[in-house]
Amino acid sequence: MNKMKKNDTRITRMLNVEYPLLCGGLYGLSESKLVSSICNAGGYAFLSSSHLNSKELLKKEIRKTRALTDKPFGVNLSLLKESKSNLVNEYIDAVIEENIPVVETAGNNPEDYIKKLKENGIKVLHKVVSPRHALKAEKFGADAIILVGYSAGGHPGMDEVGLFVNLVETLNCVQVPVIAAGGICSGRGMAAAMSAGAEAVLMGTAFSVTKESHYHENIKNKIIESSSTDTVVIFKSIRNAFRCVRNKMTEKILELEENNASPEELLVHLKNFDAKESYLAGDAENIFIPAGQAIGLIDSIKSCRELIENTMEEYKACI
Numbered sequence: 001m002n003k004m005k006k007n008d009t010r011i012t013r014m015l016n017v018e019y020p021l022l023c024g025g026l027y028g029l030s031e032s033k034l035v036s037s038i039c040n041a042g043g044y045a046f047l048s049s050s051h052l053n054s055k056e057l058l059k060k061e062i063r064k065t066r067a068l069t070d071k072p073f074g075v076n077l078s079l080l081k082e083s084k085s086n087l088v089n090e091y092i093d094a095v096i097e098e099n100i101p102v103v104e105t106a107g108n109n110p111e112d113y114i115k116k117l118k119e120n121g122i123k124v125l126h127k128v129v130s131p132r133h134a135l136k137a138e139k140f141g142a143d144a145i146i147l148v149g150y151s152a153g154g155h156p157g158m159d160e161v162g163l164f165v166n167l168v169e170t171l172n173c174v175q176v177p178v179i180a181a182g183g184i185c186s187g188r189g190m191a192a193a194m195s196a197g198a199e200a201v202l203m204g205t206a207f208s209v210t211k212e213s214h215y216h217e218n219i220k221n222k223i224i225e226s227s228s229t230d231t232v233v234i235f236k237s238i239r240n241a242f243r244c245v246r247n248k249m250t251e252k253i254l255e256l257e258e259n260n261a262s263p264e265e266l267l268v269h270l271k272n273f274d275a276k277e278s279y280l281a282g283d284a285e286n287i288f289i290p291a292g293q294a295i296g297l298i299d300s301i302k303s304c305r306e307l308i309e310n311t312m313e314e315y316k317a318c319i
């Protein structure tokens with residue numbers, strides 16, 4: 001296989017990116033520094049919008065990112081029920097006004113927003129946790145599907161289906177390109193997903209512990225010292241599965257869930273959680289650290305360029 005064939009897929013052409021290697025939106029972390037470092041190293045990344053709380057702040061972050069890279073990048077739009085829909089509309093206006101070419105939507109059906117995005121020439125990569133959601137998103141006009149398996153950090157869905165069953169089922173039922181995610185953090189995982197038919201891979205956990213991520217050192221160290229069995233899925237009782245590193249906070253939530261706590265009693269912990277502030281502070285125990293089972297494979301803190309180059313080298317060697 002020549003170099004072009006390894007890296008040239010419908011996704012690399014759609015995104016105008018060198019490598020089929022993406023970083024998903026990372027709440028409170030995907031800001032200008034992380035996103036521009038990934039794009040400058042040949043990958044593609046999405047600015048997180050939902051922690052910014054206003055259209056103007058998103059526009060400012062977009063401009064800050066543009067000052068750090070001349071490569072294209074996208075914006076992540078969280079459509080989770082708890083996201084305020086008026087804010088989603090504001091973020092979409094910011095994306096249109098700033099000529100952002102691609103958005104990653106996640107958390108809910110994109111139907112209400114996709115028409116406006118597409119009318120403005122914006123490509124929509126919709127993130128799903130099951131083939132049935134992939135089919136729906138394709139029907140509504142998504143340009144590509146990001147298929148997430150149950151190992152993923154953040155919201156891996158309620159079906160508890162691992163990446164490869166989910167991926168193959170999805171590849172068998174949609175025509176649009178599929179990007180694989182959830183447990184991939186190296187060239188070996190990338191090669192497996194690309195060999196199955198994915199046209200790119202997306203990683204979250206691996207980028208969350210890079211030098212350019214603004215996690216406090218204590219949080220990065222906790223992640224790299226953890227093994228693949230050190231994550232837990234919380235909030236299953238309210239059908240909002242959330243995979244995080246096991247710590248005092250997740251133990252507290254699991255105990256509340258065992259004692260049948262109400263949604264309000266559980267969600268208050270999320271509402272009171274200031275991600276950006278907590279990630280800069282040094283307490284790795286009393287906060288939510290979203291991360292996937294890939295933490296067991298991550299044992300050092302690399303720069304985004306090192307992570308991307310190592311991954312691409314290993315990927316090429318594998319295939």
Ligand SMILES: Cc1cc2nc3c(=O)[nH]c(=O)nc-3n(C[C@H](O)[C@H](O)[C@H](O)COP(=O)(O)O)c2cc1C
Binds near residue numbers: 028184290293
């Ligand atoms: C720290 C962290 C924060 C995340 N925040 C978001 C988010 O705000 N929006 C979103 O769509 N996905 C979010 N995710 C999910 C990632 O974009 C991606 O889908 C997932 O991390 C892929 O699986 P992996 O962690 O096994 O690589 C987050 C993941 C992590 C690890």
